[in-house]
Amino acid sequence: MYTSADLKKGLKVVIDGDPYVVTVFDFSKPGKGQALYRTKLRNMITGIAIERTYRPGDTFEPALLEEREMQYLYKEEHIYHFMDNQTYEQITITEEALGEASHYLKENLNVKVLLFTDKAIGVDLPNFVNLRVIKTDIWVKGDTSGSDSKPATVETGYVLRIPPFVQEGELITLDTRTGEYSTRVKE
Amino acid sequence: MAKNWTLVKRQGALRARANILQAIRLFFIHEGYFEVETPHRIPAPAPESHIDAVPSGSWFLHTSPELCMKRLLAAGYEKIFQICRCWREGERGSQHTPEFTLLEWYRANSDYLGLMEECEALIQRVASTLGLSETLRYHGQTIELSPPWERISVDDAFQRYAHIPMKKALAEHCFDEIMVEEIEPQLGRSKPTFLYDYPAERAALARLKKEDPSLAERFELYIGGLELANAFSELIDAEEQRKRFLSEQSYRRSLSKLSYPLPEKFLKELEAMPPAAGIALGVDRLAMVMLDAHTIDDVVAFTPEEL
Numbered sequence: 001m002y003t004s005a006d007l008k009k010g011l012k013v014v015i016d017g018d019p020y021v022v023t024v025f026d027f028s029k030p031g032k033g034q035a036l037y038r039t040k041l042r043n044m045i046t047g048i049a050i051e052r053t054y055r056p057g058d059t060f061e062p063a064l065l066e067e068r069e070m071q072y073l074y075k076e077e078h079i080y081h082f083m084d085n086q087t088y089e090q091i092t093i094t095e096e097a098l099g100e101a102s103h104y105l106k107e108n109l110n111v112k113v114l115l116f117t118d119k120a121i122g123v124d125l126p127n128f129v130n131l132r133v134i135k136t137d138i139w140v141k142g143d144t145s146g147s148d149s150k151p152a153t154v155e156t157g158y159v160l161r162i163p164p165f166v167q168e169g170e171l172i173t174l175d176t177r178t179g180e181y182s183t184r185v186k187e
Numbered sequence: 188m189a190k191n192w193t194l195v196k197r198q199g200a201l202r203a204r205a206n207i208l209q210a211i212r213l214f215f216i217h218e219g220y221f222e223v224e225t226p227h228r229i230p231a232p233a234p235e236s237h238i239d240a241v242p243s244g245s246w247f248l249h250t251s252p253e254l255c256m257k258r259l260l261a262a263g264y265e266k267i268f269q270i271c272r273c274w275r276e277g278e279r280g281s282q283h284t285p286e287f288t289l290l291e292w293y294r295a296n297s298d299y300l301g302l303m304e305e306c307e308a309l310i311q312r313v314a315s316t317l318g319l320s321e322t323l324r325y326h327g328q329t330i331e332l333s334p335p336w337e338r339i340s341v342d343d344a345f346q347r348y349a350h351i352p353m354k355k356a357l358a359e360h361c362f363d364e365i366m367v368e369e370i371e372p373q374l375g376r377s378k379p380t381f382l383y384d385y386p387a388e389r390a391a392l393a394r395l396k397k398e399d400p401s402l403a404e405r406f407e408l409y410i411g412g413l414e415l416a417n418a419f420s421e422l423i424d425a426e427e428q429r430k431r432f433l434s435e436q437s438y439r440r441s442l443s444k445l446s447y448p449l450p451e452k453f454l455k456e457l458e459a460m461p462p463a464a465g466i467a468l469g470v471d472r473l474a475m476v477m478l479d480a481h482t483i484d485d486v487v488a489f490t491p492e493e494l
Binding site: 027029036053 | 189192195196235236237238277279282283362363364366367368371389390391407414
């Protein structure tokens, strides 16, 4: 059993028989009042999001998910194809079920596919992935007028903010837990 | 070794934070207050139901400088302020770090209404020091700082924003949930809001209203839905204060929370305290509002996770 003190982004719990993942978590405390844990949870099968507020001491049944090492192969419309590294069996997951994970899926990336009662419902990513910047503004060295970050598109189509000194074509490391730029990769 | 990018990015916010601290000090000095420093490590924090102190040896890190500052008030220090670090166990979220900076100020012969006006003046001064106009942008909201700010009682706020009245929320033990989910997001949206007159049981150190003792003379200041400050007309009846501490203590015990010794020296000296008002304002949150920061992490040098 989890308690509300265990709540954090990414925690998987069972609510009304379905597996849910915590997508937004915040601690809140109205002045002099009790601690409250505010969450948004995504149903890992339907992709539908719900909002719930919990108190200290509330308990949760963990969602027990089977994990299998798979390789991401390709995407067709909104369907993502994966291959089991051991059995070579291929499976598919919808974009809705993947949620934000789709931002980081580059072909041949190894991920853990999550199965709930034998149905593939999502993936667990490495904390860091390397992706190439395919579009961003040019930065002139010594330019001190600009802001401290600029938008960039990486090869999966995901858009994020990166430091001005990173150029188009460079490889960067992203933190998949926050979706943010982490470092530049020297090649 | 590459530079720590997070710290590089934060420099602008930390410089603004330094300016905010400077502006606060100048404001209070100009108003005739003097700055005090009281110990961070104390033997007996005020027992409050939902505020947990961090143990430090056999003592505790203070959760606010309130009791020490009131002892100074009781000794005849009429206008004092302090900016200090405080610690509250387990408080971490987009608006909380377990170690944070509080500004507290106390004023003899004043009440919570007087503090509202001082809040208006202080925050306008801070904004103008930062070169902000009379208008703040915070989380997509445009907030006018020109006084008077909105004043709404807790009871009225429930009428206006909540699906049940305040008395029912108290009886059904969902006051906090409704406050967080239905009321707070509506407060301070176009002008800062003073939410005032809390149920008596929600204000362990505040004076009750003469005309309605079910309410306490307490307010909270909200800007853009964010709670910035908590203020009271101070309770100066030592006997009543002891009763309330004992009741908070027994509540803490019923939840198996750590219990603290009663602050006896404070209770003794409280008898000499003049009528007064006091307020605690979160400096990190003030910086968030001034800088339109997404989370508290953006306005501190280091979060606990980064240490």
